[in-house]
Amino acid sequence: MNWTDIPGWFQWRSAQEEAALRFPDGSRFLEVGNFLGRSLCSLGDVVQRSGKRITVIGVDTCRGSGVEGVRGKDYHGTAVEEGGGTFAGTLHRNLIECGYADSISLIVADSLTASTFFADRSIDWVHLDARHDRDHVKADIIAWLPKIRVDGWLSGDDYDEIKWPEVVSAVNEVLPDARPWSTSQWRWVARPV
Numbered sequence: 001m002n003w004t005d006i007p008g009w010f011q012w013r014s015a016q017e018e019a020a021l022r023f024p025d026g027s028r029f030l031e032v033g034n035f036l037g038r039s040l041c042s043l044g045d046v047v048q049r050s051g052k053r054i055t056v057i058g059v060d061t062c063r064g065s066g067v068e069g070v071r072g073k074d075y076h077g078t079a080v081e082e083g084g085g086t087f088a089g090t091l092h093r094n095l096i097e098c099g100y101a102d103s104i105s106l107i108v109a110d111s112l113t114a115s116t117f118f119a120d121r122s123i124d125w126v127h128l129d130a131r132h133d134r135d136h137v138k139a140d141i142i143a144w145l146p147k148i149r150v151d152g153w154l155s156g157d158d159y160d161e162i163k164w165p166e167v168v169s170a171v172n173e174v175l176p177d178a179r180p181w182s183t184s185q186w187r188w189v190a191r192p193v
């Protein structure tokens with residue numbers, strides 16, 4: 001199996017490639033919101049191709065985001081239902097079948113809870129792609145911001161005024177220094193204080 005075989009919403013491969021080029025051996029990348037592993041397995045592939053020793057961690061409740069967005073859709077509901085209330089089994093199996101059983105670690109937990117497992121300034125790149133409503137995006141940013149190392153990146157998906165206006169307003173409010181990046185992504189760079 002290859003990451004391209006996994007269903008999902010992933011459009012920031014160029015951002016992953018930039019990260020693998022930019023950060024050195026010993027770095028740590030973390031993605032919040034993995035669904036069935038499309039973007040996470042792509043990240044595993046990009047890191048493997050870089051030849052660098054970079055730790056990759058995924059965080060997901062594996063219970064879906066529920067109804068969200070301007071279309072009021074439950075995008076993950078079928079996968080949750082098919083797994084009897086969780087798609088953790090499918091996500092983990094996909095990581096294994098793509099060859100990342102040992103190189104990608106999975107934390108099945110809520111984003112805010114998972115953030116408390118990490119020391120401040122201990123992650124080089126955190127990418128947010130969990131629930132897309134304003135309050136959750138703001139809470140995710142506030143939780144993960146202190147975890148980013150100096151010169152590290154905090155970024156997220158769906159920086160799109162038409163499709164996900166709440167993502168755009170949350171990012172602009174909490175992180176006015178964030179900038180559009182890659183394909184419909186936003187990124188904030190942790191400058192030394």
Ligand SMILES: C[S@@+](CC[C@H](N)C(=O)[O-])C[C@H]1O[C@@H](n2cnc3c(N)ncnc32)[C@H](O)[C@@H]1O
Nearest residue numbers: 008009010033035039060061064110111130131
């Ligand atoms: C848009 S999907 C992720 C798509 C994935 N990055 C891909 O490439 O296909 C959002 C994911 O966020 C997860 N999620 C929603 N709220 C969460 C939370 N509070 N903490 C952790 N994960 C959450 C959902 O379970 C869902 O899998």
